[in-house]
Amino acid sequence: MTTTSPAPFAAETGSPAAAEFREVTQRFGDFTAVDRMDLTIGAGQFTTLLGPSGCGKTTSLRMLAGYTRPTEGRILINGQDATTLPPEKRGLGMVFQSYALFPHMTVAENVGYGLKLRKVGRVDREAQVTEALEMVGLAHLARRKPRSLSGGQQQRVALARAIAIRPTVLLLDEPLSNLDARLRVQMRSEIRRIQSETGLSVVLVTHDQDEALEMSDDMVVMKSGQIMQQGHPADVFSAPANRFVADFLGYENFLTTSQGITLAIRPEHLQVQDTETDAVDEALNLRATVTDVAYRGVDTLLMLRARDPSGEEVDLLAETRGEDPGRYTPGDNLTASAPRHRLVQLGDD
Numbered sequence: 001m002t003t004t005s006p007a008p009f010a011a012e013t014g015s016p017a018a019a020e021f022r023e024v025t026q027r028f029g030d031f032t033a034v035d036r037m038d039l040t041i042g043a044g045q046f047t048t049l050l051g052p053s054g055c056g057k058t059t060s061l062r063m064l065a066g067y068t069r070p071t072e073g074r075i076l077i078n079g080q081d082a083t084t085l086p087p088e089k090r091g092l093g094m095v096f097q098s099y100a101l102f103p104h105m106t107v108a109e110n111v112g113y114g115l116k117l118r119k120v121g122r123v124d125r126e127a128q129v130t131e132a133l134e135m136v137g138l139a140h141l142a143r144r145k146p147r148s149l150s151g152g153q154q155q156r157v158a159l160a161r162a163i164a165i166r167p168t169v170l171l172l173d174e175p176l177s178n179l180d181a182r183l184r185v186q187m188r189s190e191i192r193r194i195q196s197e198t199g200l201s202v203v204l205v206t207h208d209q210d211e212a213l214e215m216s217d218d219m220v221v222m223k224s225g226q227i228m229q230q231g232h233p234a235d236v237f238s239a240p241a242n243r244f245v246a247d248f249l250g251y252e253n254f255l256t257t258s259q260g261i262t263l264a265i266r267p268e269h270l271q272v273q274d275t276e277t278d279a280v281d282e283a284l285n286l287r288a289t290v291t292d293v294a295y296r297g298v299d300t301l302l303m304l305r306a307r308d309p310s311g312e313e314v315d316l317l318a319e320t321r322g323e324d325p326g327r328y329t330p331g332d333n334l335t336a337s338a339p340r341h342r343l344v345q346l347g348d349d
């Protein structure tokens with residue numbers, strides 16, 4: 001495996017960002033798929049667009065790639081207005097969910113295709129193809145046809161093809177969703193390694209929060225064509241801005257305080273005790289009744305019903321580890337508590 005110096009791949013110096021969306025809207029008839037979006041894609045960063053199906057992730061990526069023109073707003077690539085540029089003039093690499101390899105071409109020909117279109121000479125082209133194939137660990141399969149490769153290998157060829165042109169930004173649209181679970185996890189770290197070795201700016205679209213948390217430098221959570229929160233995964237995870245983001249990232253418990261503030265607590269942070277007095281020092285301290293118990297091997301989920309500090313009845317979920325699974329049964333009364341640093345205060349959606 002050769003290590004490539006980041007220089008040829010890095011975004012042009014002096015560029016404030018690899019790409020920018022400025023007040024971008026995309027309408028399809030009456031429907032607004034992307035709604036006045038402002039987004040900066042940092043040069044050399046791994047940015048993920050995360051959100052549920054239909055939130056506008058792919059539409060945003062297609063606008064950046066130039067396959068769809070925004071109804072309103074501007075798109076900048078490397079500081080230049082690219083709003084009306086056709087896809088082939090944007091210098092972007094793209095990998096789709098379906099690998100879209102040419103079946104009649106060898107692996108090397110597939111990887112070199114974009115370079116040939118760009119009229120890169122044979123010697124340089126071969127060097128760049130080899131470099132890209134080495135990067136994805138497939139140099140030994142250069143003469144094979146795609147159909148003789150596994151799904152994971154085909155995905156690597158698609159990735160090599162996209163990086164061979166040394167794109168300004170590499171766009172990945174759910175590239176791992178056709179792979180089995182083990183391979184998907186392996187490819188996550190491979191793509192991440194390639195990104196850090198090349199210094200490429202990458203935008204990944206995914207609905208998988210684990211993928212986004214593991215891979216991103218910058219995570220953009222979207223809902224209904226709008227950005228709900230953008231930041232480093234650890235920051236977004238520990239301090240979701242609103243209920244939507246919290247919900248999407250697996251916060252299951254939402255409570256309202258007597259002052260009307262909404263708090264979120266992760267199920268693994270909600271502790272249960274048999275008696276009221278055990279938990280008096282905790283910031284949150286609620287009497288609750290067990291409504292259901294689900295044993296899951298490594299942990300046991302307790303479904304609880306309680307009255308929150310505002311007086312509303314709420315359903316809670318506590319994930320207990322190391323407890324005897326038979327310890328609690330429906331109808332039991334207990335105390336659900338959490339220390340102050342586990343209570344996340346939420347803003348409006």
Ligand SMILES: Nc1ncnc2c1ncn2[C@@H]1O[C@H](COP(=O)(O)OP(=O)(O)OP(=O)(O)O)[C@@H](O)[C@H]1O
Nearest residue numbers: 028031033051052053054055056057058059060207
């Ligand atoms: N060409 C189109 N014409 C009409 N509506 C469209 C078109 N393309 C997308 N949409 C709609 O815009 C919304 C956003 O679609 P988009 O594909 O961007 O979502 P997504 O977040 O990528 O979802 P998924 O994860 O399911 O791909 C959806 O409701 C979709 O039906």
